[in-house]
Amino acid sequence: MKISGWSLIRLYTILVYVFMFAPIVAVVLLSFNPEQFGSFPMKGFSFRWYVKLAENDAILIAFKNSLILGSLTSLLVTAIGIPAAMAFVRYEFPGKNSLNTLLLAPIMIPEVVLGVALLIFIRWLQQPKSFLLLLFGHVVITLPYVLLVVQARLVGIRREYEEAALSLGANPFQTFMEVTLPLLTPAILAGMLFSFTISFDDVTATLFWATATNQTVPVKIFGMLRNSISPEINALGTVMIILTVSIPLLAGYLSRKLSKG
Amino acid sequence: MQNKSWKPWAMMAPSLSAVFLLLVIPVCFIVVYSFWLRAPTGADIPAFQFGNYAKFFEDFFYPSILIRTIRVALETVALCLVMGYIPAYFFYRSETRHKSLLLLLIMLPFWISFIIRTLSWINILGETGLINHLLLKFGILNEPLSLLYNEGAVLLGLIQYLLPFMILNVYVSLEGIDKSLLEAARSLGCTEWQAFREVTLPLSLPGVSAGCLLVFVLTAGTYLPPMILGGPGNDMIANLIFKRVIGTLDWPFGSAISVLLLALLGVIVFTYNRYLGINQVFKSLSS
Numbered sequence: 001m002k003i004s005g006w007s008l009i010r011l012y013t014i015l016v017y018v019f020m021f022a023p024i025v026a027v028v029l030l031s032f033n034p035e036q037f038g039s040f041p042m043k044g045f046s047f048r049w050y051v052k053l054a055e056n057d058a059i060l061i062a063f064k065n066s067l068i069l070g071s072l073t074s075l076l077v078t079a080i081g082i083p084a085a086m087a088f089v090r091y092e093f094p095g096k097n098s099l100n101t102l103l104l105a106p107i108m109i110p111e112v113v114l115g116v117a118l119l120i121f122i123r124w125l126q127q128p129k130s131f132l133l134l135l136f137g138h139v140v141i142t143l144p145y146v147l148l149v150v151q152a153r154l155v156g157i158r159r160e161y162e163e164a165a166l167s168l169g170a171n172p173f174q175t176f177m178e179v180t181l182p183l184l185t186p187a188i189l190a191g192m193l194f195s196f197t198i199s200f201d202d203v204t205a206t207l208f209w210a211t212a213t214n215q216t217v218p219v220k221i222f223g224m225l226r227n228s229i230s231p232e233i234n235a236l237g238t239v240m241i242i243l244t245v246s247i248p249l250l251a252g253y254l255s256r257k258l259s260k261g
Numbered sequence: 262m263q264n265k266s267w268k269p270w271a272m273m274a275p276s277l278s279a280v281f282l283l284l285v286i287p288v289c290f291i292v293v294y295s296f297w298l299r300a301p302t303g304a305d306i307p308a309f310q311f312g313n314y315a316k317f318f319e320d321f322f323y324p325s326i327l328i329r330t331i332r333v334a335l336e337t338v339a340l341c342l343v344m345g346y347i348p349a350y351f352f353y354r355s356e357t358r359h360k361s362l363l364l365l366l367i368m369l370p371f372w373i374s375f376i377i378r379t380l381s382w383i384n385i386l387g388e389t390g391l392i393n394h395l396l397l398k399f400g401i402l403n404e405p406l407s408l409l410y411n412e413g414a415v416l417l418g419l420i421q422y423l424l425p426f427m428i429l430n431v432y433v434s435l436e437g438i439d440k441s442l443l444e445a446a447r448s449l450g451c452t453e454w455q456a457f458r459e460v461t462l463p464l465s466l467p468g469v470s471a472g473c474l475l476v477f478v479l480t481a482g483t484y485l486p487p488m489i490l491g492g493p494g495n496d497m498i499a500n501l502i503f504k505r506v507i508g509t510l511d512w513p514f515g516s517a518i519s520v521l522l523l524a525l526l527g528v529i530v531f532t533y534n535r536y537l538g539i540n541q542v543f544k545s546l547s548s
Binding site for chain 2: 005006009010012013016017019020021022023024026027030037039040041079080081083084086087088090091093099101102103104105106107108109110111112113114115116117118119120121123124136137139140143147148197200201202203204207208217218221222225229233234237240241244245247248249252
């Protein structure tokens with residue numbers, strides 16, 4: 001009886017996985033279908049749509065925009081997020097909990113509202129939509145996730161290591177460079193990767209902020225969808241999936257390898 | 262250490278100013294803007310009047326979209342709970358070596374753009390999609406079913422987007438349960454099912470409620486699945502905001518709808534925080 005109950009649970013879990021991944025697998029499969037209307041059944045295997053993508057200047061520009069935006073977002077948000085995360089993990093001060101909640105609040109505010117709010121704000125400041133708007137917007141969207149991820153990793157870095165360095169005669173700067181920073185590196189990398197991917201993938205708020213000249217890849221896909229789905233969209237989707245999924249997997253692999261020494 | 266009390270503040274200053282300048286002030290600003298008048302041409306006129314809110318409640322059209330949003334969000338919460346609890350329980354009890362791989366897999370969709378996950382359903386549900394292809398091929402049907410552009414398709418897109426949040430929240434809560442409690446229950450004569458019902462289930466409720474809150478809030482604020490997978494009758498409140506702000510450029514009205522959405526979610530989040538505490542939600546997101 002117990003065994004059959006457990007097998008049911010297992011079967012159910014497998015079905016949930018199928019549900020989660022079937023549509024994504026379909027995107028990847030259909031991107032290799034050479035047929036014009038790229039639907040099932042598969043009529044062969046070709047890179048036709050990938051070649052077409054590579055020849056599409058508008059898509060290449062969107063890729064460049066997304067990469068630049070994602071990189072700058074991750075640099076900026078990690079630079080402001082790491083010190084804040086350290087302050088929360090290392091120090092006690094009045095109002096700590098409320099401030100932490102305030103910094104995490106953007107998670108609970110719908111991106112639509114954030115999109116409208118920033119847009120109206122810059123309109124009031126009489127500024128046009130620009131790349132800076134996208135960058136600042138992405139910083140606000142990614143900041144709470146970076147704080148969460150980094151805080152979780154920082155808890156494990158014990159203060160005693162630094163105190164030991166100090167008591168052995170290192171000055172505070174040396175201590176930071178020789179002890180704290182190396183210990184922090186995994187947290188910094190995790191924060192950067194996380195924010196890069198969120199920025200690279202974001203569409204909900206970005207649609208409010210992007211202009212014709214500032215399109216990111218998800219915004220471009222949204223525009224292409226207006227006509228209906230095409231094998232080209234599936235190919236572009238597959239490139240996005242490979243890029244944003246391989247980065248965390250690679251990072252996880254590297255960090256495990258590094259920590260083993 | 263007293264002389265260093267400024268230090269954490271200096272460390273937090275850049276993040277706090279970013280959130281303040283780019284979130285707190287702009288959100289306050291949409292509240293102000295929601296009282297403004299829309300000018301037929303040119304810039305909107307600063308004013309203090311409730312016309313935009315009155316317009317929302319003028320007839321049943323807009324409130325019905327609000328009600329639909331709440332209904333769809335509740336349906337999504339219920340379906341995510343039904344689909345998510347059992348896999349989370351499976352991860353908790355499973356002793357397979359591949360547990361971390363399985364968890365990684367369920368997290369993987371987080372890393373795939375929302376727009377790709379949403380449009381991917383067209384390949385499955387469309388007239389030439391996988392389901393219709395199979396039904397036609399095996400002669401079960403003579404012409405394709407229209408499975409897209411209805412509430413069911415919207416729900417599928419929403420569930421696929423939000424299920425990992427639910428599974429993760431429940432799993433984190435289950436992992437926190439002391440397994441010796443279960444052994445105690447079993448040794449005192451509980452059946453497996455009784456032990457689950459009396460020990461595991463009640464102790465997993467914090468994760469369940471955190472997952473439900475997160476799924477509700479994220480559903481209520483999303484417009485992509487209704488826009489891509491839904492029909493004209495499936496618009497939710499966020500679609501309305503998108504159409505007013507991007508489509509018809511009616512910013513004051515768009516602001517008023519945004520304020521209403523924020524107020525609805527605000528009431529829910531604050532009530533939740535009052536009775537259950539919001540930190541559980543953040544706890545699972547950080548793992």
